Amino acid sequence: MTPTQNKPSATLEKVVIRFAGDSGDGMQFTGSQFAFTSALVGNDLATFPDFPAEIRAPKGTTGGVSGFQIQIGTVEIYTPGDAADVLVAMNPAALKSNLKFVKPGANLIIDIDAFDKRGAKKAGYEGDPLENPKMEAYHIIQAPITSLTKKAVADSGLDTKSQMQCRNMFALGLVYWLFERSVDQTIKELNQKFGKKAPAVAQANTDALMAGYNFGLTVEALPSTYKVPPAKKASGTYRHISGNVATAWGLMAAREKIGNILFYGSYPITPASDILHELSKHKHLDVITLQAEDEIAAVCSAIGASYAGQIGVTASSGPGIALKGEAIGLAMMAELPLVILNVQRGGPSTGLPTKTEQSDLNLAIKGRNGESPIIVLSASTPSQCFEMAYRAVKLAVEHMTPVMLLTDGYLANGSEPWKIPDLGALPPIQQPLAVAKEGETFLPYLRDPEKLSRFMAVPGTPGLEHRIGGLEKQDQTGNVSYDPANHEFMVKIRAEKIARVANYVPEQAIFGPKEGELLVVGWGGTFGALRTAVKELRDEGHNVSLAQFNYLSPLPKNTAEVLGNFKHRLVCELNLGQFANYLREQFPQYTYEQYNKVQGLPFTIQEIKEEILKHV
Amino acid sequence: MSSNSNPPLTRKDFTSDQTVRWCPGCGDYAILAAIQGAMPQLGLKKEDIVFISGIGCSSRFPYYMDTYGFHTIHGRAPALATGTKLSNPELDVWVVTGDGDALAIGGNHFIHLLRRNVDLNVLLFNNEIYGLTKGQSSPTSQPGLVTKSTPLGVIDRPFSPGQLAMGAGGTFFARTIDTNPKLMTQIFVESSRHRGTSLIEILQNCVIFNDKVFEDVTQKETQDDHQIHLEHGKPMLFGKDKEKGLILKGFKLEVVTLGENGVEEKDILVHDAHEQDPSLHTLLINMTLPTHPVALGIIRDVEAPTYGDLVKAQKADSQRKAKVKSMQELIESGHTWIV
Ligand code: SF4
Numbered sequence: 001m002t003p004t005q006n007k008p009s010a011t012l013e014k015v016v017i018r019f020a021g022d023s024g025d026g027m028q029f030t031g032s033q034f035a036f037t038s039a040l041v042g043n044d045l046a047t048f049p050d051f052p053a054e055i056r057a058p059k060g061t062t063g064g065v066s067g068f069q070i071q072i073g074t075v076e077i078y079t080p081g082d083a084a085d086v087l088v089a090m091n092p093a094a095l096k097s098n099l100k101f102v103k104p105g106a107n108l109i110i111d112i113d114a115f116d117k118r119g120a121k122k123a124g125y126e127g128d129p130l131e132n133p134k135m136e137a138y139h140i141i142q143a144p145i146t147s148l149t150k151k152a153v154a155d156s157g158l159d160t161k162s163q164m165q166c167r168n169m170f171a172l173g174l175v176y177w178l179f180e181r182s183v184d185q186t187i188k189e190l191n192q193k194f195g196k197k198a199p200a201v202a203q204a205n206t207d208a209l210m211a212g213y214n215f216g217l218t219v220e221a222l223p224s225t226y227k228v229p230p231a232k233k234a235s236g237t238y239r240h241i242s243g244n245v246a247t248a249w250g251l252m253a254a255r256e257k258i259g260n261i262l263f264y265g266s267y268p269i270t271p272a273s274d275i276l277h278e279l280s281k282h283k284h285l286d287v288i289t290l291q292a293e294d295e296i297a298a299v300c301s302a303i304g305a306s307y308a309g310q311i312g313v314t315a316s317s318g319p320g321i322a323l324k325g326e327a328i329g330l331a332m333m334a335e336l337p338l339v340i341l342n343v344q345r346g347g348p349s350t351g352l353p354t355k356t357e358q359s360d361l362n363l364a365i366k367g368r369n370g371e372s373p374i375i376v377l378s379a380s381t382p383s384q385c386f387e388m389a390y391r392a393v394k395l396a397v398e399h400m401t402p403v404m405l406l407t408d409g410y411l412a413n414g415s416e417p418w419k420i421p422d423l424g425a426l427p428p429i430q431q432p433l434a435v436a437k438e439g440e441t442f443l444p445y446l447r448d449p450e451k452l453s454r455f456m457a458v459p460g461t462p463g464l465e466h467r468i469g470g471l472e473k474q475d476q477t478g479n480v481s482y483d484p485a486n487h488e489f490m491v492k493i494r495a496e497k498i499a500r501v502a503n504y505v506p507e508q509a510i511f512g513p514k515e516g517e518l519l520v521v522g523w524g525g526t527f528g529a530l531r532t533a534v535k536e537l538r539d540e541g542h543n544v545s546l547a548q549f550n551y552l553s554p555l556p557k558n559t560a561e562v563l564g565n566f567k568h569r570l571v572c573e574l575n576l577g578q579f580a581n582y583l584r585e586q587f588p589q590y591t592y593e594q595y596n597k598v599q600g601l602p603f604t605i606q607e608i609k610e611e612i613l614k615h616v
Numbered sequence: 617m618s619s620n621s622n623p624p625l626t627r628k629d630f631t632s633d634q635t636v637r638w639c640p641g642c643g644d645y646a647i648l649a650a651i652q653g654a655m656p657q658l659g660l661k662k663e664d665i666v667f668i669s670g671i672g673c674s675s676r677f678p679y680y681m682d683t684y685g686f687h688t689i690h691g692r693a694p695a696l697a698t699g700t701k702l703s704n705p706e707l708d709v710w711v712v713t714g715d716g717d718a719l720a721i722g723g724n725h726f727i728h729l730l731r732r733n734v735d736l737n738v739l740l741f742n743n744e745i746y747g748l749t750k751g752q753s754s755p756t757s758q759p760g761l762v763t764k765s766t767p768l769g770v771i772d773r774p775f776s777p778g779q780l781a782m783g784a785g786g787t788f789f790a791r792t793i794d795t796n797p798k799l800m801t802q803i804f805v806e807s808s809r810h811r812g813t814s815l816i817e818i819l820q821n822c823v824i825f826n827d828k829v830f831e832d833v834t835q836k837e838t839q840d841d842h843q844i845h846l847e848h849g850k851p852m853l854f855g856k857d858k859e860k861g862l863i864l865k866g867f868k869l870e871v872v873t874l875g876e877n878g879v880e881e882k883d884i885l886v887h888d889a890h891e892q893d894p895s896l897h898t899l900l901i902n903m904t905l906p907t908h909p910v911a912l913g914i915i916r917d918v919e920a921p922t923y924g925d926l927v928k929a930q931k932a933d934s935q936r937k938a939k940v941k942s943m944q945e946l947i948e949s950g951h952t953w954i955v
Contacts, residue, residue, distance in 0.1 A: 040953050239952045249947060256943045263703045265695075284934040285943065288702055288927060293728040297695035300688070300725075304668070304699025307686055308707065312699060330689050420952065423944050459684040459700070459707055462663040467632070467679050469687025479634065480679065 014073030016081030021090030031068025042230025048080040060122040078528035082604035093123035113146035152211035156204035166208035173212025243382035243411035248278035250389025263305030309458035315341035337396035355600025356410035376553035378524035383418035436463030452497035512545030515565035533608035643794030643820035650800035674741035691722025730784035745826035778901035846913035
C-alpha cells in the first residue's frame with residue numbers, strides 16, 4: 001500500500017520498505033535495526049537481504065549495491081513483499097538497481113548529495129537520473145544525507161571515512177520519523193556495539209540518527225508520517241530468526257534431546273555456509289564442526305559420525321549435493337542415519353549462487369545410482385526451518401536412513417519473528433539401539449517389524465562387533481551377498497522402509513476449505529507468496545485453497561484424498577514442474593496444471609493471484 | 617563388561633567367520649595374518665577397534681576382522697574415519713586402503729588427513745597396480761609398466777606415499793613389506809601407540825597383475841643389501857654383516873662400507889625418528905634401488921597435537937567462556953520481545 005500524501009498521519013495495514021546502498025553503507029544493519037524496532041512495536045514482519053553479486057565491486061557501481069527489504073504489518077505478514085512502498089537509495093547505483101523492486105507512486109528517499117555527475121556516471125546513467133520522465137511516477141524526497149551527516153558529526157573527532165559511515169544512521173533516523181518509530185532501541189544498540197570500545201563512534205552514529213529524525217520533523221518537503229499499528233500475534237516471547245540460523249538451531253535442539261554429539265561436516269558454499277558459521281559458534285553445546293577438504297569429505301565424515309552413534313549432518317547447495325550423491329547412497333545402503341541439508345540456489349551447474357530456486361527436487365528424490373530412496377523434507381518459512389531440521393534428525397535417527405531437507409536461498413537469508421518454543425515440549429527422539437544377547441550372534445540387519453528399520457550397533461559396544469558396507473547384503477546377517485533373489489528382496493525392503501515413514505509424518509494440512517474448485521499446490525519456500533495470494537483471493541470471494549507440502553518423500557498418507565477433493569489442481573513451483581511431474585507419477589488419476597518460474601527470484605503475490613484467477 | 621576380567625585375547629578373537637576371498641598367493645593374506653597377530657598386543661578392548669576401508673582388493677579387509685568394520689566407498693575411508701574418530705575418540709580406528717584408493721580417487725582426503733593429524737592408523741597396501749578392476753596402472757606404477765590401460769607403458773610419474781606424507785606434514789610414516797611378518801607386526805603395534813595419523817606403507821605383491829614388482833627388494837639372496845631396517849636410536853647399518861651404512865654427504869645420502877676409505881661406525885648416521893625436521897626422513901623415504909637400499913621400519917614418529925586434541929581443547933575453552941548453557945537459553949538469548 002502506498003502511503004497517501006498531504007495528511008499529517010495516515011494508518012497503513014502493511015508497508016514494504018527497501019534500503020539500498022553501497023555494500024559499505026551498512027544497509028543490512030540499517031534494515032535489521034528497522035526490523036527490530038518494528039517488532040518491538042508489535043508489527044508482524046518479514047525481511048530479506050539482497051546481497052551484491054560481487055564481494056568487492058567498485059564503490060558506486062551497480063555490482064556493489066546491497067539491499068534489505070522488509071515488510072511490516074498490522075496484519076499477518078508472510079513475505080518481505082513484492083515491491084517497495086518506500087525506497088531509500090544512498091546513491092545512483094542503488095536507485096538504478098532497485099527501481100525495479102519499487103511500486104509506482106512509491107516514496108523514494110535519495111541522498112541528493114550522491115547524485116552528482118560522477119555518481120550518475122559510475123552507476124551507468126547517461127545524464128541526470130532524476131530528470132528522467134519515468135521518475136515522475138514516484139514521489140522523490142531529496143535529502144542531503146551526506147552533507148547533513150557530515151555536519152551532524154563534524155565535532156566527533158572521527159576521520160572523514162568514519163564520518164561517512166554514519167550516513168546510514170541519518171537515513172534510518174529519517175525513516176523512523178516517517179513511520180513514527182522510536183529511535184531508542186537503535187541508540188541502545190549503538191552504545192552496546194561501540195560504546196565501550198569506541199564511544200566517539202557510538203556518539204557520532206547517534207547524532208546522525210537524530211539529525212535524520214529531526215530533518216523529517218522540520219523539512220516541509222516531506223510527506224506526512226505513517227502509522228502501522230501492532231499486529232495481533234499469539235502472546236509469548238519472540239525473536240527474529242533467519243532460515244539458516246533456524247536450521248542450525250533445530251539440529252542442535254535435536255542433539256540436545258538425544259544427548260549425544262552433533263557432527264557437522266561441511267564445505268563452504270553459498271547459500272549454505274551460514275549454517276556452518278552458526279554451528280561453529282556453539283562447540284560448548286556438543287557440536288563438532290569440520291570444514292572438510294571437499295563436499296565428499298564433508299558428507300563422508302558425517303556418515304562416519306553417524307556410524308559412531310552420533311548425529312551426522314552435512315549441508316550444501318545443488319552443486320555440492322551432486323558431489324555427495326555416492327556417499328548418500330552408501331548411508332542409504334548401510335542404513336545409517338544422516339541428515340543432508342540442501343539450501344537450494346539457482347542451477348544448473350554453478351548457476352545463480354546467490355539466487356533462489358526449487359530445482360533440486362528431482363536430485364533429492366532420485367539423484368543417486370541404483371534404487372536408493374531416502375526421506376525428503378522441505379521447509380516453508382525461515383522460522384519453520386527449526387522444526388523441519390528437528391524433524392529431519394528425528395526421522396533419520398529413528399528410521400535409520402538419510403534424510404534430505406530442502407530449504408532455499410530465500411528461506412536461508414530471509415528472517416521473520418519466531419515465537420520462542422518450549423523445547424521440553426518437542427517430541428522425543430529414540431535411537432533404536434541394538435542390544436547384545438549372551439550366546440547369540442548379532443544380526444545387524446534384523447529389522448523393527450513396524451518401521452522395518454534396523455538397529456544401531458554403536459562401535460564400542462561389547463558383543464555387537466559386525467561389518468557393514470556398500471556391497472549388497474544378505475538379509476539379517478549383513479554379510480556380502482550376490483544372491484539375485486536376496487538383492488531384489490533387499491531393494492524392496494529398503495523401499496518399503498521409506499514408504500512406511502508416511503505412517504510417522506503428519507497428515508497434509510489445507511489452508512482454506514478441504515474441498516472445492518481449485519487447490520493450489522506448493523512445497524517448501526514458496527509458502528509465503530502462495531499463502532498470501534490464496535488468502536487475499538479467498539477474502540475476495542474466490543473458491544481456492546492451498547496445500548503446501550513439507551513432507552515430499554514419502555508424501556503424507558492423505559495426499560491422494562487432499563488432491564482428489566478439488567476439481568482442479570494448480571502446482572506452483574520455482575522450476576519447470578518437478579513436483580507436478582512427481583505428483584503425476586504418484587497419483588496419475590488426477591490432472592495437474594502448472595505455474596512455473598525459473599528466474600532466480602521468488603514468486604510475487606501478484607503473479608500468483610493473476611495465475612489463480614485464470615483457473616477459478 | 618570389561619575385557620580385563622576375561623582371558624587375554626588371541627589372534628582367533630580377531631578372525632571373522634567370513635571366507636577370505638583374495639587370490640591364492642596374494643600378499644594380502646600375510647598382512648591380514650600380521651594384523652590379527654598384532655591386535656592382541658595392543659592392549660585394547662576388541663569392541664573399541666574399528667576397521668574402515670574404501671574400495672579395492674585391500675578394502676575387503678574389514679570383512680575378515682572380527683571387530684567393528686565398515687567397507688565404504690572408493691577413496692573416502694580417511695574422510696569417513698575422521699568423522700568416526702572425532703565423534704568417538706575412545707575408538708581405535710584403522711583405515712585400510714590401497715595405492716589407487718588412497719592416492720588417486722582419494723588423494724585429497726589422504727593429504728588432508730595427514731595435515732590434520734587425526735589419530736588414525738592407515739594401512740596403505742601398495743602393489744603399484746589396480747587389482748580389483750583387473751589390472752590398470754595406478755598412481756604408484758613405475759614408468760614404462762605395461763598394463764591393460766597402458767599397453768605402451770605408463771607415462772605418468774609415480775607418487776611416493778611417504779613423500780606425500782612428508783609434504784602434508786605427516787607425523788608418522790613407516791614402510792614394511794608383506795614378506796616380513798615380524799616387521800609388520802612390530803610396526804602395527806608401534807603405529808597404534810603413535811598419537812596422530814600413522815601411515816604405514818606396506819609393499820604388497822599382487823600375484824595376478826603385477827607379480828614380483830618388489831622382487832628386487834625381497835629376493836632372499838640380495839635382500840640384506842637391498843633393504844635397510846631403520847630403528848630409532850640405532851646406526852643406519854645394513855648388509856648381511858651390517859657392514860654397510862649411510863652417511864650424509866652434502867644434501868645427499870651415500871652408501872659406505874665400514875672399514876673402507878677410513879669409514880668407521882661412528883661416521884654412520886644414527887636414525888632419529890623423533891626429529892621434527894622431515895628433511896632426513898624424506899631422504900630416507902626417497903632412497904631407491906640400485907643406488908640405495910629401500911628403507912623399511914619406522915622412518916618418522918614425531919609428536920604433535922592431534923586434531924582430536926584440538927577439538928577437545930576448543931570445546932573446553934568455549935565451555936569455560938560460554939554464557940549460554942542450554943538450547944533453551946540460546947534461543948532466549950539476544951534480542952527478544954514479549955507480545
Ligand atoms: S588381484 Fe592382486 S591384489 Fe587383488 S587379490 Fe588378487 S593378487 Fe591380491
